[in-house]
Amino acid sequence: MGIFLKSTIAFSLLAATSVNAFELSSTDIQEGAPMAKTFEFAGWGCDGDNLSPQLSWNDVPEGTKSFAITAYDPDAPTGSGFWHWVVFDIKGSVRELPRGADVAKLGGVQVRNDYGLKAFGGTCPPEHDGMHRYQFTVWALPTETLGLDDNVSPAVVGFNLHYKALGKAVLTATYTR
Template identity: 70%
Template sequence: MKVFTQSVLALSLLAMGSAHAFELKSNDIQEGHPMAKTFEYNSWGCDGGNQSPQLTWSDVPEGTKSFAITAYDPDAPTGSGFWHWIAFNIPASVTELPRGVDIKKLGGQESRIDYGSVGFGGACPPKADGMHRYQFTVWALPTEKLDLNQNTPSAVIGFTLNNMAIDKAKLTATYTR
């Protein structure tokens, strides 16, 4: 009976909003909505502003010592998706990135993405390929520094993040050309 009572109490607290979930928000992009051309790549046939969006996260999980940020297009016609941004070793004191952020100035690091460059690479789906989803994810990590570098393959970084993250928060925007 005691376990049942504790379970009911825990569910009641969740229903009342006492428990907070790790959350990612943006002033620039909204869940399920198209992104502006400001966030389109400026190469590969695209001519956007290639700016990373402003991102803010809250209700950081206990034990977080650093963050990673990724942007991924699962709809890219590659068979393996397309990595648009991989940043890590972002200090735990950082909970907001301004538009067009320089990750190095925050003490973080970025890795090579699928465009072949290091840093943010905006949306650039093939013309007439329909709507693509762009999943921006902030990862709460239990270590200050990941033993990765700018040449670590994106799949290895994705594996590392998925296996060690305390929690993650995701915001998915869309883009069509």
Template identity: 60%
Template sequence: MYKTASLAISLLLSMPLFALEITSEDIQEGQRMAKTFEYSGFGCDGDNQSPALAWKDAPAGTKSFAITVYDPDAPTGSGWWHWLALNIPADTHSLPRGASGKLDKVLETRTDYGQPGFGGACPPVGHGMHRYQFTIWALPDEKLDFPLDISPAIVGYTLNSKALAKATLTATYVR
């Protein structure tokens, strides 16, 4: 009995006290995003601004971060990638609104809109509420070396296989 209790306490003490967390002053968990974050094109006429994001409590060994935005509700059979930003330096813990396209040393790869950079929400009219998953990924690599036109699915696969930790904030949008 003593060994079992001792082992349980040791395991609890070895667990991290904090987990990676993502927040935003612009978007809230489960809440509808403002038109500021709607795409400009494909029949949408928003401002196409990436929201301000902040994160904390990255695990030891984090050498870079990545941010992805994904809509699992897109009527494609495979969802829709709205943003893939890689190689964010480990000493960065926030991005301001509208940061996409202005990030030094950050690789923004192709989205499902066919171009790199943030592509805002643009669900089909009448399709109902869509979820937009803003995920921060803590990575053990300083740099992921991909071409700009890499498939978003390959980026997602790579992030899932390498992540030390990830945290997601899910906002919604409807037209």
């Protein structure tokens, strides 16, 4: 192997290991693990505390000016999943939400979730429907605002997030009733 090829391979490996990945973590929920009743909805036959979990993120993409957070259950028996939380226009300096966060204080705009509330709506899968996954996603955005108001649907927000995001970090927890 020539010196040029060896140098190129070494540089490529060094570059690949020094790139940070946008990461989402939580002190309340873990990847693939069941969530506590604290995060279960209060209503619709459920009697949890309906608190959003603590979330923190790091190694955000360069150029990030705001964040959005979504919580989605792809296993809901609706044919289209179930939106539990949709928040956008969170200030770009924010790197953490505490448990039970008041996202309005962080500049966040909440849209109506599938419970019909402009707030976090916790887990509440139908009884005996098996395990459901809850995908918490933080989206890094290149603008301070999405240019949407709080009356748009989660699907419209989702379209904009997929189209505009610089990156996203996902943490998937589970819940069963």
